[in-house]
Amino acid sequence: MFWRRHSDLPLRGDASSRFLPWIVAVMVFLAVLAVAGLLAAQEVVGRWQWALSGTLTVQVPPPVDAAGATNMEDRIGKAVELLRRTPGVASAEALSEAETRALLEPWLGAGAAIDGLPVPRLIDVTLIPGATVDFAALEGRLAAQAPGATLDDHGRWLGDLVRLARSVEAVAAAIVLLVALAGIAAVVFAVRTGLAIHREVIDLLHLIGARDSYIAREFARQAFTLSLLGSLLGAVLGGGALLALQTIGGNSPAGDPEALADMLSIGFDAREWIILAAVPIAAILLSVATARLSVMRALSRLV
Amino acid sequence: MxxxxxxxxxxxxxxxxxxxxxxxxxxxxxxxxxxxxxxxxxxxxxxxxxxxxxxxxxxxxxxxxxxxxxxxxxxxxxxxVGVVFQDFRLINHLSVLDNVALPLRIAGAKEAMVRRHVPELLDWVGLGAHMDALPATLSGGQQQRVAIARAVISRxxxxxxxxxxxxxxxxxxxxxxxxxxxxxxxxxxxxxxxxxxxxxxxxxxxxxxxxxxxxxxxxxxxxxx
Missing domain, CATH: 3.40.50.300 (P-loop containing nucleotide triphosphate hydrolases)
Structure with a gap:
């Protein structure tokens, strides 16, 4: 008989409490997705920066006349030679016409006749990690060897992408914040309703000598139980959604490490899964703290 | 006083x-x-x-x-201060035992003390056989005795x-x-x-x-x- 001790306040049957697990579940689900978006954006930016920061592309424009055409290979050769001699450059490889054709294939189609088109030739340059290269001076020297050659360090493109990714991060963080605020509001509402419904029992507990903290503990315990249920449900749904996304990402044609699909795919490591697992735990702690503080605040206004 | x-x-x-x-x-x-x-x-x-x-x-x-x-x-x-309220003010979802134990638990008494004193007092007021009962299942007189037991349990x-x-x-x-x-x-x-x-x-x-x-x-x- 002693082990069947019930809570002093019959909070379990409250209508306002009945919906709290579902609300928390939705909040945790959204928060898990938002935090996952935040982590994915950070990871993608990191990967882009890693993939692009150590490379350069030199573009040698097509000749303007037929005479120049004979000099094209010579200009490319000189440019490659110059690049390989440049301190900080690990390798410089000119893309063959076939490789250039393959690059254009997605836009022009497989059978496109590009021989007559003024297509520039590209030189793929890899830098030694950590090396400092004066790009402006290098571009000047390149122009002397191969007139019209330009150097692209991907900075502007990368900058745009990073800005985009940072915006995604900011939106994800805002969603997490809004979800947390909505969760707090739901708990506060449930607590206030509970206080109103059980006013008589609370008065009695006070008269018997209960401190506000004793009553707040009852509400906090109830918030813990309900938010635990909701958080588990939300975490399962959120985790399931992320695994599904990862599976879809894993099935994309991402075998080629340079493929855009691979750069955009999401994949979480152990540290990131721990952060995601902390979301439902944070939701439970937030619910319990909100319930306790709300009750303490409301009771402190009583006589 | x-x-x-x-x-x-x-x-x-x-x-x-x-x-x-x-x-x-x-x-x-x-x-x-x-x-x-x-x-x-x-x-x-x-x-x-x-x-x-x-x-x-x-x-x-x-x-x-x-x-x-x-x-x-x-x-x-x-x-x-122990109080026996005119309308008893028992907590309906708690058993007789839990109602009487309330002042002790609020005061932070150990569960062993609750186990020792509450049944003893309930026996004394003639409710030893009703420890697990809910107040609503008791007569008015029995509820009153529960209220009295609760008021005096913490001396x-x-x-x-x-x-x-x-x-x-x-x-x-x-x-x-x-x-x-x-x-x-x-x-x-x-x-x-x-x-x-x-x-x-x-x-x-x-x-x-x-x-x-x-x-x-x-x-x-x-x-x-």
């Missing part, structure tokens, strides 16, 4: 319930508070168990001026009972009053509000008589001991 000095109580937009009530209860004393229905007995008790603040006058409880007690200090003082310094024998037969009423006497002998100051004059007359304890919110007769504006 308890001192009332010209205490008055008037609810907002309502009648004056208590007027210029003065008395003093010595520690370890036993009193009956009598008077007709509506005389203000329950209100007076409410002020004594710190459930109401008087609108005028001065109340001293355990040598403390009630008006100067901070809210945070109230629980400690209230734990020294309060001051016991206030509002019509504690209203729903029990004479035999049980006498038994309950003997329990109050027993507690009184152990040092608890007891005040019992009742309009059962026949019961009061069986004991020789002093009476405070209230009528129309005023203290009349023995004890009026004087020390009652």
């Amino acid at each position: 308890v001192r009332f000095e010209k205490v008055g109580m008037k609810f907002r937009d309502g009648p004056t319930v208590l007027e210029e009530v003065s008395f003093f209860l010595q520690a370890g004393s036993f009193h009956f508070l009598t008077g007709p229905s509506g005389a203000g007995k329950s209100t007076l008790l409410k002020i004594m168990y710190l459930g109401l603040k008087p609108t005028s006058g001065r109340v001293r409880l355990f040598d403390r001026d009630v008006a100067g007690i901070a809210r945070a200090e109230l629980p400690a003082l209230r734990r020294k 309060p310094k001051l016991l206030l009972a509002d019509e504690p024998t209203g729903n029990v037969d004479d035999q049980i009423a006498m038994r309950l009053l003997y329990l109050f006497e027993e507690l009184n002998r152990m040092g608890t100051t007891v005040m019992i509000a009742t309009h059962n004059q026949g019961l009061v007359d069986r004991f020789s304890y002093p009476q405070l008589f209230l009528r129309g919110g005023r203290l009349i007769g023995p004890g009026e504006d004087s020390e009652v001991a």
Whole structure:
């Protein structure tokens, strides 16, 4: 008989409490997705920066006349030679016409006749990690060897992408914040309703000598139980959604490490899964703290 | 122990319930508070168990001026007062045992102590067989005994009972009053509000008589001991 001790306040049957697990579940689900978006954006930016920061592309424009055409290979050769001699450059490889054709294939189609088109030739340059290269001076020297050659360090493109990714991060963080605020509001509402419904029992507990903290503990315990249920449900749904996304990402044609699909795919490591697992735990702690503080605040206004 | 000095109580937009009530209860004393229905007995008790603040006058409880007690200090003082409410105020979803154990648990008593004392007391008030029952399944008299057990379980310094024998037969009423006497002998100051004059007359304890919110007769504006 002693082990069947019930809570002093019959909070379990409250209508306002009945919906709290579902609300928390939705909040945790959204928060898990938002935090996952935040982590994915950070990871993608990191990967882009890693993939692009150590490379350069030199573009040698097509000749303007037929005479120049004979000099094209010579200009490319000189440019490659110059690049390989440049301190900080690990390798410089000119893309063959076939490789250039393959690059254009997605836009022009497989059978496109590009021989007559003024297509520039590209030189793929890899830098030694950590090396400092004066790009402006290098571009000047390149122009002397191969007139019209330009150097692209991907900075502007990368900058745009990073800005985009940072915006995604900011939106994800805002969603997490809004979800947390909505969760707090739901708990506060449930607590206030509970206080109103059980006013008589609370008065009695006070008269018997209960401190506000004793009553707040009852509400906090109830918030813990309900938010635990909701958080588990939300975490399962959120985790399931992320695994599904990862599976879809894993099935994309991402075998080629340079493929855009691979750069955009999401994949979480152990540290990131721990952060995601902390979301439902944070939701439970937030619910319990909100319930306790709300009750303490409301009771402190009583006589 | 308890001192009332010209205490008055008037609810907002309502009648004056208590007027210029003065008395003093010595520690370890036993009193009956009598008077007709509506005389203000329950209100007076409410002020004594710190459930109401008087609108005028001065109340001293355990040598403390009630008006100067901070809210945070109230629980400690209230734990020294056991109250049997007229309407019992049992918590319906808790078993008889849990209702009676409430003051002990609120005071932070160990569960072993609860297990030892609560069944013992419930046996004493004749409810040993109903420990797991919910209050709603008990008769009015049984509920009243649960309320009394809850009021006395923590051996309060001051016991206030509002019509504690209203729903029990004479035999049980006498038994309950003997329990109050027993507690009184152990040092608890007891005040019992009742309009059962026949019961009061069986004991020789002093009476405070209230009528129309005023203290009349023995004890009026004087020390009652």
